[in-house]
Amino acid sequence: MGLKAALLAQARAEGFAAMGVMRPGSVPELAGRLQAFVEAGRHGQMGWMAERMNWRGDPSALWPEARSVVMLAEPYTPDEDPMDAVARREAGAISVYARNRDYHDVVKKRLKRLGRWLIDEAKRQGQGAEIKVFVDTAPVMEKPLAAAAGLGWQGKHTNLLSRDLGNWFFLGAIFTTLDLEPDAPGRENCGSCTACLDACPTRAFPAPFQIDARRCVSYLTIEHHGPVDEALRPMLGNRIYGCDDCLAACPWNKFAIAASEVKYAARDDLRAPALARLAQLDDAAFREKFSGSPIKRIGRDRFVRNVLYAIGNSGQPALAAHAARLADDPDETVRDAANWALSRLK
Structure with missing residues (x-):
């Protein structure tokens, strides 16, 4: 089995629902879109979006040695309609993703395990490899990178959408020095829906x-x-x-699939x-x-x-x-x- 195919199989074994690969420099329009967003003031008090904009707008500048970015999706699909809580005025509505454990910790541990496996498997196949993993806390724009890696497209709400997963999923990234074959970018399928x-x-x-x-x-x-x-x-x-x-x-x-990680299941006291x-x-x-x-x-x-x-x-x-x-x-x-x-x- 080729390295990329083996990585996909291992990613699924780890609990990820989808994987795609893109080149760090394959989204040249990213920097301009980010700059326009910040210049319009639409980032509000999120000053970190303006900081290190060269890294955030150009993944190849974040780690010049990286040759591939592996993007992974992990579902957190709710087991009930989240709008039910919004209708209960005496109660508070908490976003589905925050009703249990912090996904940063859960996804990062999974990414690190997969990254270590990738290093070992590449070595077994006679290739040296280095990796860096990111989950939403580094200057990485996961959604456009995931779209470029073929995981889906950014919908009209700017979140990532997938024909196979809907939009209830977290994203994680593995930057690597390995030269993995990139996937075709996702195509927008929102149509006239608003x-x-x-x-x-x-x-x-x-x-x-x-x-x-x-x-x-x-x-x-x-x-x-x-x-x-x-x-x-x-x-x-x-x-x-x-x-x-x-x-x-x-x-x-x-088309959303159920979350396999029990740590994403809502705590009863936070529903x-x-x-x-x-x-x-x-x-x-x-x-x-x-x-x-x-x-x-x-x-x-x-x-x-x-x-x-x-x-x-x-x-x-x-x-x-x-x-x-x-x-x-x-x-x-x-x-x-x-x-x-x-x-x-x-």
Whole structure:
């Protein structure tokens, strides 16, 4: 068996659902697209997108010795409709991917195992190899690289779509000095469908295939520091960490396959957690509850800010007492959110 075919078989044995290969310099338009996005200010407070732009916009500059990029997809398909939680106004809606263990840790461990296997197998076949693995925390634009590797295409919601997987999957990358045969890039198959654009509660898509992060619920609830624009707060609804609306609306999800990793299965206490209980979390309780979760990285104050916006949007007068208790919170943004929630409920 050739090295690439053997790698695909091993990737599937590790739990990855799809694999593709691309050349580091095969997406020359990437740098220009990124620069235009940043110059328009659509990255909001995500200053890291502007930093090391030469690496982010050109994978060949990130590691000049790399000759191939292996892109891998790992499904986290939910076992229920994520929009069910959005309909429960007394509860918080947490994005599907964040309802259990942090995917960065899970995918990276799997990538490292596969990478070590690749080095050993290449050596067995008489080839030397070096690798670097990346999962969403390095200056690597995984989605366009995965599209170039044939895993799918970036849909009108800018997320990666696959005819075989829908859009519920994580991406990981293995950069290697090995010269592996590249795959044909994915072809766009959205057609005239606008389901994802129509589903966005904040109208974060200025045009198909474009996103303004400053209006995106995922950005606002996770990346944005400080108070959220008051005009946008009612549109957040009860979404307290991330948003799945555009993903859930995609018709290609009829081909989604079940997640094989049990660590992605939703914890019962995070499917639709009661806002009243979440509003009571102090820093220690927050850290304990979200230990090992991606939610932990935004900290208690930002999370409780989101919970208070959800309380303000709940239409539930009984929740006013929980907002009132936080009206003198040590954190200024939490105080602001608490008073806003009280004004809405009154």
